[in-house]
Amino acid sequence: MKTFFSIPLTLVACALLAAAAPLRAQTASECLACHADASMQDAAGHSIGVDEHKFGSSIHGVLQCVNCHADIKGYPHPDKIAPVKCEGCHAGEAQGLKGSVHSDGADHPCTSCHGDAHQIYPKTDPRSAVYPLNVPKTCSACHNDNGMAKKHGLESVYPSYIDSIHGFALSKEGLLVAANCQSCHGSHHILSRSNPESATNKANVPATCGKCHAGIADSYSNGVHGKAIAAGNMKAPVCSDCHTAHAILQPTEAAFRTQSTPICGSCHTDKFSTYRDTFHSQLGSLGGYVETARCWDCHGAHEVLPASDPRSPIAPANLVKTCGRCHAGANASFVKYQPHANARNRKLNPALYYIGLFMNLLLVSVLTFFLIHTILWLIRSRYEQIKRRSAKGGNHA
């Protein structure tokens, strides 16, 4: 009596079925005669109730129940039915999932991201679990504190993301263009960052961020870091090395400015230690409402160029202008200041080395002499005091 059971589940068929509205209504109501009961459960305790109205308005609302539950041939049907195979229609997506980090279908059924199978909406629909503004929440079901991902040794990224500039743009401003998880990681074919094909593989990060930040990607590719990465030198930093991957902050924010100098310093250790000796660093470490020069204020942030390049802000010809951005009145003599002078290196900075040495010797000799002087004095005075008091009758000794 149900003649359409063998209809293949293809998009063409979907369209045909949509046209066959009266037939569908009849069949759906047949199933819903039982399954409209929201409290209905299978033997394992899973809900098997279907909200007719919500299903009807979902993207699959035009389909028949049996289009997906293809092993049901009539009524009564067996208690245990086969899992629905989405790839019958969604072959491309299923292909993408293969080899991805979420390829294990048992751990990651389609519904884990797309939500209730009977209430799936197009990704442009705000009700959809994969609508841009809902994506982070959806991923956070696993990638959060105490989420599934932690059991696999993955860090909890949702809290970092949601407090990041991307997370704020998305959750507070509701910007559809704000980067959500899948903007960088992709959706079905998500690969581990160790995979060279992954969008988040180090070599591909500049291109991935550059999808939105095209201007910055362009200047980055002109700088020494971008050129090194392009040449295959993976020691050079990409976007995420300085900005982090998930906890990205507004770069003008004090928190970012304070946290990022050590990041440059993690590679440029010698420059970092000499920077630490300067007033720029001493004040900068304390933070506050005025700012002191950090690495990129002088060297540039994305288009980092060596001093030998005339385009570089630290090229000798550009120093007066670069220093003058903060130091009004900077002149040719002023820019002879060495922002990375090393007072511990006699060969590089002899004047500074000997001045430092003299000051230290002065400090040590003065303090040593007076420390001995004072200690001896203390002992002698106490001795005299006791002697005097005992001479007077010893009442206070």
Next chain:
Amino acid sequence: MPDLEQTGAASEASGSAAGRFITRFTPAQRYMHGVLFSTFLGLAATGLPMRFSQSFWARKLASSVGGFGTIIFFHKLCAVVLTMAFLIHVKDVFQRGILNREKGIFWGPNSMVANWKDVTDLVSHLRWFVGLGKRPQFGRYAYWEKFDYWAVFWGMLIIGFSGYAMWFAPFFARFLPGWALNAVLVIHSEEGLLAILFIFSIHFVNTHLRPDTFPMDMVIFTGVESEEEFKEKRPGEYESLLKQGKLESRLGAAPAAWWINFARVIGFTAILIGLTLLVLTLSAYFRE
């Protein structure tokens, strides 16, 4: 070094031999010490967080006052006040010593300038420490007091000059070579550190915390000390005052009880702040 003989002459009340007080410092000198130690504490409290900016207490302090902008503002404020006090003092010495040709400013027993007696006093004091001789007869200013004075004097020139060179770096760069801009920070911070360590350990103990004066020598606050104390501490000066018959003119009024209490609160607060800063400095210095 204004004339003490005029300031204390008025007191008839303290005429009885038992309770006489001798004037050691003029009000101007006491005010100067007040300005000096309060600005010095301010400079130390704001300078140390900058010097040891990697230490956790520096960051805590900075964030609790709104960052280094606040810290450097108060550092500069204290520096300007101290500079003015310094200039007033230099002008005073210049006027009295050079313009008025007053005797004893640059030489003699009442001068701050070191002389041969200071050398012999130092040697005999050291010998007395280890029981090899008698205690020297200290005059108006003992050698360690002169050292304190000149350490501060030299410190002000060095720290002050290097500080202003950093504050107005583009201006100073007109006459200083480029490397000097690097050098001034090294000089400023090392000399500042020396001053802080010296004042908060050596000066505190020598002047206030040693058994003879413990817990605090009040003379810099009251300007006077009792005749017995004066005789004990400055036997040289006492003798010469007696010989010249000038002791009477140096008599001062007994300090008021409320003033002593007030000075104690101020003084102990200063010493407490200083000792706290000393502990923080040492902890940061040895962790570096």
